Amino acid sequence: MRHVFSVRIGPIGFRIGSDWRAPIAQMESLYTDYPGPHDGVPDFNVRLFAARPWRRVIRPSVMIGGDFVLPEAAPLPLAQGLLAAEMGMNLQMALGQRRYLLLHASVVERDGRALVMTGMSGAGKSTLAALLGTRGWRLMGDEFALLDPATGLIHAFPRLISLKNAAIGVAEAAVPDGVFGPLLPGTPKGDIRHLVPNAAAIAGMDRAADPALILFPRFGFEAAERYVAPSEVFVRLTQASTNYVAMGERGFDALTRLVTTVPARAIDYPDTDRALAQVEALWRDL
Numbered sequence: 001m002r003h004v005f006s007v008r009i010g011p012i013g014f015r016i017g018s019d020w021r022a023p024i025a026q027m028e029s030l031y032t033d034y035p036g037p038h039d040g041v042p043d044f045n046v047r048l049f050a051a052r053p054w055r056r057v058i059r060p061s062v063m064i065g066g067d068f069v070l071p072e073a074a075p076l077p078l079a080q081g082l083l084a085a086e087m088g089m090n091l092q093m094a095l096g097q098r099r100y101l102l103l104h105a106s107v108v109e110r111d112g113r114a115l116v117m118t119g120m121s122g123a124g125k126s127t128l129a130a131l132l133g134t135r136g137w138r139l140m141g142d143e144f145a146l147l148d149p150a151t152g153l154i155h156a157f158p159r160l161i162s163l164k165n166a167a168i169g170v171a172e173a174a175v176p177d178g179v180f181g182p183l184l185p186g187t188p189k190g191d192i193r194h195l196v197p198n199a200a201a202i203a204g205m206d207r208a209a210d211p212a213l214i215l216f217p218r219f220g221f222e223a224a225e226r227y228v229a230p231s232e233v234f235v236r237l238t239q240a241s242t243n244y245v246a247m248g249e250r251g252f253d254a255l256t257r258l259v260t261t262v263p264a265r266a267i268d269y270p271d272t273d274r275a276l277a278q279v280e281a282l283w284r285d286l
Contacts, residue, residue, distance in 0.1 A: 001047060006036050010146065010157040010205045011100075012093070013037025016085050018048040019056050023081030030082075030160060030181050030194065033202050044068075044096060046088035048081060064088045068095035080184050083192060086160065093144060094242035100146035100155060101247055101254045104240045107140035107154055108132045109204075113212035114154045115283070116145050116262075118240045121189070124219035127167040128275055130195055131174050135276070139201040140209065149247070149254035152261075153208035158201040160194040168193045170272060212286055214264040217275060221268035225278060228264040 001017030003024040008014075014037070018024050037043070047065035050056045060078035066088055073091075076084045093102060105118035106129035115137075117125040126142050133139040141157040148155060160181065163171050168191060172180070181194035214233060228236075237255055238244050244251045265282055269275035 001049070005031075006040075006042055007031045008035045008037045009089075009159055010141075010155055012044070012097075012157065013042040014044050014046060014089055014092070015042040016046045016048070016088065018081070018085070019050050020048065020060065020062075020078060020081060022078065023048055023062070023085050026082045026181065027085055030179070030196050033196075033199070044089070044092035046085060046092060048084050048088065051075065064091065066092050068092055070095075076187075080187055082181060082194070083184055083187055086162070086194070089159070090143060097243055098246065100148055101251050102241055102243050103145040103147060103237055104143070104242065105145040106142050107145045107156075107209075108137040109140050109154075109156075109207075109209040110137050110283070112209055113286075114140060114145075114209035115213050115215060115279070116154065116211055117215045117217055118145075118237070119216050119218060122164075122219065123217050124167070124269075124272070124275065125217055126161055126163060127170055127272060128217060128279065130161050130163070130171050131272055131276060132279065133198055133201060134175055138204050139197045147211075147254055147258060148208070149250045151208070152211070152254070152257055154211050155208045156201075156205045158197040158205050160196060163193050163195055165190045171195055174272075211258060211262045213282060214259075214262055215279070215282070216264070216266040218266065218268045219275075220270070222270060223274050223278065224268040225282070226266050228266050230259040230264070233259040233264045 003018045005024045005027045006015045055061045061075040062084045063075045106125040142161040146155040179196040184192045267278045
């Protein structure tokens with residue numbers, strides 16, 4: 001393709017090609033401190049392309065392709081080209097990743113132990129991960145937790161943190177010196193702005209961690225906490241995994257080991273200050 005950028009995030013390398021320069025320039029700027037793929041060979045390829053030649057210049061419309069595709073995926077306007085690139089990387093992982101069991105979760109680490117936060121969109125896991133990253137935790141990932149079936153370890157995948165709607169202002173106030181991408185209004189999920197993980201997250205991306213706590217946060221309710229039984233955790237995590245079925249027996253064994261050896265809690269919280277206090281209290285009690 002005309003414009004190309006390569007990057008490694010944790011153990012996974014990507015090559016992003018585009019018909020337009022703008023999305024690649026944004027990727028180069030926001031991922032400037034990240035390494036390239038191991039030996040220069042990416043694990044996955046992403047393509048941002050125009051369905052018709054004139055769509056490069058007349059009402060530019062970005063189609064998302066790559067090694068794995070969803071034929072019914074709708075194009076995005078060129079102004080959301082950065083989002084298209086991020087979605088393209090998500091798509092390759094969701095459809096093509098077979099080395100790690102993927103869990104749709106945010107992950108942070110402290111003292112070699114990982115906190116895995118998962119839940120429905122809007123639960124606040126990305127915001128909590130970003131804020132914990134400013135309070136002595138290492139961000140390991142915002143989109144996917146990479147569970148190694150062979151070792152049971154969580155591998156880091158510190159992509160750009162995707163902040164949505166009201167969470168954007170919360171993060172901007174909490175991380176005034178943070179590096180943010182452009183505001184992307186009117187996306188399918190509302191307003192989106194990306195936050196670059198801090199230097200500690202990028203420098204530590206090759207360090208895996210033992211999962212120590214699984215957390216199901218839920219924003220917008222009075223503060224509460226409850227124990228979550230392994231049977232419920234198993235069901236909820238199969239729903240949160242994009243490749244559990246494709247992994248077959250390896251995925252079942254990995255998930256079974258995770259839910260039977262790692263405690264799980266659910267918390268409701270009315271605001272981020274309360275949630276951070278709840279997380280710290282749970283962590284102290286481990």
